[in-house]
Amino acid sequence: MSTSKIAPTGSPVSSKKKLKEIQLWGVKQNNLKNISVNIPLGSMTVVCGPSGSGKSSLAFETLYAEGQRRYIESLSNYTKQFLNKAPKPDVEGINNIPPALALEQKNSVKTSRSTVGTSTEVIDYLRLLYEKMGEAYCPDHHILLEKDDVISGSKKVLQEFTDKRGYILAPIPTENRVLAGRKLYDLLLKEGYQRIYKPAKQVDAKTESKSKKKSTKKALKEDSGPWPTYDKVKVGEVIDLSDPKLRKTVPKDFFYIVIDRLAFTEKDKGRIIDSLSQAFRASLKFNKDSIISRATVITTDGEQLLLSEDFSCSVCGYHFPNITSQLFSFNSPAGACEECKGFGNVLSIDEEKVIPNPQLSIYDGALTPFEMNSAKSDRRTLLAFCKKAKIDVHTPWAQLTASQRKKIWEGTEDFYGVLGLFEYLETKKYKMHVRVFLSRYKSPRTCKVCGGTRLRPEAQQVLLRGHSISDLCALSIKDLIDFFAHLTLSKKELETCKEVYQQIFSRLGFLNDVGVGYLTLDRPTKTLSGGEYQRLSLSNQLGMGLSQTLYVLDE
Structure with a gap:
């Protein structure tokens, strides 16, 4: 044991500097033979020796156990019931021991929900940063979604429709109107409104010919460029009430x-500002249960601009939910992908498990689910279908054509196929043996909806300097430090997010300093080695800034 002083056995150390040392005497834990030792505080002490010499007995089962036990004893009885207390070590006495934390070189994490970002809490601060500084974009038109008021709305109108003529309108949808039937017209007249605007029926894209679709798409690419302008619609009809x-x-x-x-x-x-103000008020007044005011501006040649006091697209009216930190958490229903529930992958039928040996023919048992004793009728159905479809059941599966394999795998009108069999079994999952059977042929696959990011699509549409939160989580810690080092903040952003920004930067710095700068924040924690996990834990403790604490490190 280096940097430590051995004291006479059986008596506590008497020294003027005893408050600067941890004093242990009469330690008999496991194979320790009544030893006494002083360990200086505020410095690093290394306990070394051959295997079985009692290093762990002294460090973990004596020092850590007693430091943790005494700290827990100082807490209330209510709090104690939630904590696991280590057993009291076999020792005559310990003086001047601070609260202890142990960082073992072992990764005990088994859950798939834990990542480097969640275990180090960096992702929590990133979520706060995106809540305060993130900008939402329309998924179809890639236009920044902003909350409009009469001032910003008038600026948009003048910017897009300068020197054009048109209408400022208040939308009245088909549902949740304050009155039904002709009574609504009477109310509008009573309120002083003289005209309504009936939009023209737009041509459904499904009814257009394929050639027209191609020409339309080509024209849009040539005219609108990478950032589409405002939609053009057929001009409707103005009717006097x-x-x-x-x-x-x-x-x-x-x-x-x-x-x-x-x-x-x-x-x-x-006049534009006044009319927009009236339109916003009218959209609320004549629509029940509506809490968001809206207005529409249409020019005489059919150009349209949609304005709203919530996050919505001015082209298509796409509505975006309020940006909160929960939107960026895959452990919250508000942010988790609805398909994979925040896991990033889904269990699906694995063709390699269904057909482990593609060199076998169908007759010889290439499709293992059809070889079960309980699936004899399904096997007969399969062979009958192959005979009808003129598929040679004696040809190895790998040598069948892609079309033939697709018919057997996905099914046709005459045959339910391999996937059809599993879909039927999914309806019987309440039976234990069916669940066990299905699990044999399933493997995790990257979720097609979220692409493995675990987050719902709305979270991917909120960008910080052109990057989604998933983009940042996919960067290595070194690259992420470089990103934030070059991130410029406005005065307002600095006032709002200064503390959050500093926490992110310092925690990333600690991770890089302990030697795990190559990891990404989206890396599952359970895939880390014991040493990597210990370094994450160490960086967490450094980030907390604790003092007067005893850290016991394994190797």
Whole structure:
């Protein structure tokens, strides 16, 4: 034992510096033979020796156990019931021992939900950073989603529709109206509105010919470029509410209240602001259960702009939920991918397990599920289908054509196929033996919805300087440090996120300093070696900034 002083056996050490040392005497834990030792505080002490000499007995089962036990004893009885207390070591006495933490060189994590990011808490601070600084984008048009008010809305109108004429409208959807039938028209007239705007029926893309689709896509690529402009729609019809013909109809379809018709020029900016304000109020007033005000601007040539006081796309009206830190957590229902439930992969039928030897023919048992005693009728059905489809059952599976293998695997109108058999068995999963049978042929596969990121699509649409939170988690810790080192923050962002930013930077620095800068934050913790996991634990403790604490490290 280096940097330690052996004291006479059987008596505590008497010294002026005793408060700067841990004093142990009469230690008889396991194979230790009544030893006494002083260990200096505030320095590193290495306990070394051959295997079986009692190193772990002294470090873990004596020092750590007693330090932890005494700390837990200082807590309330209510708190104690949730903690596992180490047994009292066989020792005559220990003085001046601080609270202890042990970092063993063993990875005991088994859950798939734990990653490097979650175990080091770096991901928690990243989530807070994205909540404060992240920008949401439309998944289809890649346009920044912003909350509009009358001021920002008027700026958008003047920017996009300068010197054009058009309408400022308040949308009235088909559901949740304050009144039904012609009573709604009467209410609009009573409130002073004179006209409504009925949108023209848009051509359904499914009814267009293939050639027209190709030409349309080509034109869009040539005209709109990488950032699409605002949608162009067929111009609808403006109808006077006092029209006798209108009085005989019931307003079942979607329509707009015409708030104003005007030219979008700088000199009419005040009028635009006033009209948008009226449109926002009307959208709330005539729609029950609506808490979000909206307005629509349509030009006389069919260009359209959608404005809303929540996060929504000004082109297609795509609505984005409020950005919270839970949206970026795969351990929360608010952020986890709905397909894989936040695991990043799903269990699906593995063809290699169903067909372990592709050199066998169907007749010789290439498809193992059909060779079970309980599947004799399914085997007869399979052979009958192959005979009808003219598939040679004596040809090795690997030598069958892709079309033939697809028919057998996916099924046809005449045969349910291999996947069809497993789909049927999924309905019988309440039986234990069926669950066991299915598990033999399943393997984890990367989730197709989230691509293994574990997060729902909405979380991927929130970007920080062009990067999603999954992009940052896929970077190595060294690259992530470089990213944040070159990240420029505005004065407002610095005031809002200074503490979060500092925590991220310091914790990443500790991880790099302990030698795991090559790891990524999305790496599952259970795949780490014992040494790597110990270094993660050490960086966690360094990040906490604890003092007057005894750390017991394994090797």
